[in-house]
Amino acid sequence: MAAKKITVVISQSQGKNPAMRQLEEELAARCLMEPGVDVSIVPNLYDMQADHTGLLFLRSVNGPLVVLGWLYPRGIRWILDRQGVKGREGVTLLVADDDDEEEEVAPEEHPDAVGAADVPPRNLYCIDLRVSKKADAFLEEIRRIAAENSQQTVDLMSWIGGNPEPAQLERYLSGGPAGESALPAIPINGNGNGNGAAPHETENGELPVIDEPVKRRWYPVIDYSRCTNCMECIDFCLFGVYGVDNVDRILVESQDNCKKGCPACSRVCPENAIIFPQHKSPAIAGADGEVAGLKIDLSKLFGGDGKTGIELAVAERDNELVNDGREAVGMAVGIPKRQSEKSDKPRDDLDDLLDGLDDLDG
Ligand code: SF4
Ligand code: SF4
Numbered sequence: 001m002a003a004k005k006i007t008v009v010i011s012q013s014q015g016k017n018p019a020m021r022q023l024e025e026e027l028a029a030r031c032l033m034e035p036g037v038d039v040s041i042v043p044n045l046y047d048m049q050a051d052h053t054g055l056l057f058l059r060s061v062n063g064p065l066v067v068l069g070w071l072y073p074r075g076i077r078w079i080l081d082r083q084g085v086k087g088r089e090g091v092t093l094l095v096a097d098d099d100d101e102e103e104e105v106a107p108e109e110h111p112d113a114v115g116a117a118d119v120p121p122r123n124l125y126c127i128d129l130r131v132s133k134k135a136d137a138f139l140e141e142i143r144r145i146a147a148e149n150s151q152q153t154v155d156l157m158s159w160i161g162g163n164p165e166p167a168q169l170e171r172y173l174s175g176g177p178a179g180e181s182a183l184p185a186i187p188i189n190g191n192g193n194g195n196g197a198a199p200h201e202t203e204n205g206e207l208p209v210i211d212e213p214v215k216r217r218w219y220p221v222i223d224y225s226r227c228t229n230c231m232e233c234i235d236f237c238l239f240g241v242y243g244v245d246n247v248d249r250i251l252v253e254s255q256d257n258c259k260k261g262c263p264a265c266s267r268v269c270p271e272n273a274i275i276f277p278q279h280k281s282p283a284i285a286g287a288d289g290e291v292a293g294l295k296i297d298l299s300k301l302f303g304g305d306g307k308t309g310i311e312l313a314v315a316e317r318d319n320e321l322v323n324d325g326r327e328a329v330g331m332a333v334g335i336p337k338r339q340s341e342k343s344d345k346p347r348d349d350l351d352d353l354l355d356g357l358d359d360l361d362g
Contacts, residue, residue, distance in 0.1 A: 009061075010024050020070065036150065037142060043210070054210045058085045064149040065125070071277045072288070078222060089126075094131055097131065127141065219255035222273055222275075236268045240253075267309035267312055267316075310331075
């Protein structure tokens with residue numbers, strides 16, 4: 001059986017920083033030479049509207065997919081999820097250039113989270129282009145992922161050709177428990193150029209770029225691996241951004257109603273499930289586990305223990321209300337009781353830590 005291909009998609013930076021463009025193009029050019037890899041360049045993922053050609057293309061890819069962008073992997077994954085580009089979270093082993101320790105950060109458990117819906121049996125790998133300045137580092141990881149998925153295909157075929165137990169076969173046919181499977185990924189169609197809008201080649205005939213223009217956008221992205229569907233965000237936001245889907249699950253419904261630069265609801269979410277991928281603070285932008293070299297328990301950063309998060313959120317929301325010619329509402333609307341009660345607590349060490357992080361951001 002012929003080896004399946006993986007699709008690599010590079011999401012461009014928002015600006016035209018020459019070093020970033022160079023890395024994007026060098027990596028794409030190197031991928032073009034790789035057997036078993038289809039590569040495309042699309043505009044910044046976060047900025048593409050739902051009907052953008054780049055997203056139509058991404059939705060047409062059925063096989064294993066690697067998406068690289070200038071965003072934290074959580075941001076990439078959940079932007080894609082909102083746009084209907086889904087997959088089981090693929091593990092990447094790429095280590096940042098300046099990370100000498102290579103210390104593993106244990107994934108956080110979120111047992112009450114609603115989880116991603118309708119996840120197909122293929123792997124989706126999300127990689128932050130900021131972790132290295134060298135195309136080689138990304139290429140090496142792409143090769144590893146390609147080999148991993150190619151190997152999985154062979155293993156699955158030999159398993160099917162072998163003698164699976166009835167229970168194993170049933171588990172395979174039913175797709176296994178939601179979000180996981182004891183069985184390997186099944187690359188259905190490794191060539192993503194079959195159904196959707198295929199990227200066209202640039203003037204120099206070398207790089208497959210989808211260059212339909214985009215405008216910068218600003219909206220929240222929900223991480224459903226953390227979200228418990230508590231609805232606190234929909235109560236807090238007074239600008240009609242949130243809604244629910246047909247099974248009453250929270251949804252960022254009217255993305256472009258959100259107020260540019262404002263991250264207020266991310267501070268209110270008790271699960272830290274709301275990401276603003278372009279915010280300057282790593283904790284709001286979707287960093288996981290570590291900020292400025294400090295291991296951080298994100299569950300304590302916003303909306304849980306301190307007054308800082310809630311008070312900031314209320315001030316940010318009031319500011320946007322006044323800018324819209326409306327009345328400020330302060331704590332009177334959409335603040336969960338338990339959080340407003342906690343806001344009366346005195347400052348603690350966490351507040352000092354937050355102040356320190358803000359200074360680092362600045
Ligand atoms: S506040 Fe957070 S956990 Fe609650 S529904 Fe909104 S995103 Fe989900
Ligand atoms: S940042 Fe403000 S406007 Fe945007 S979704 Fe959150 S609360 Fe609503």
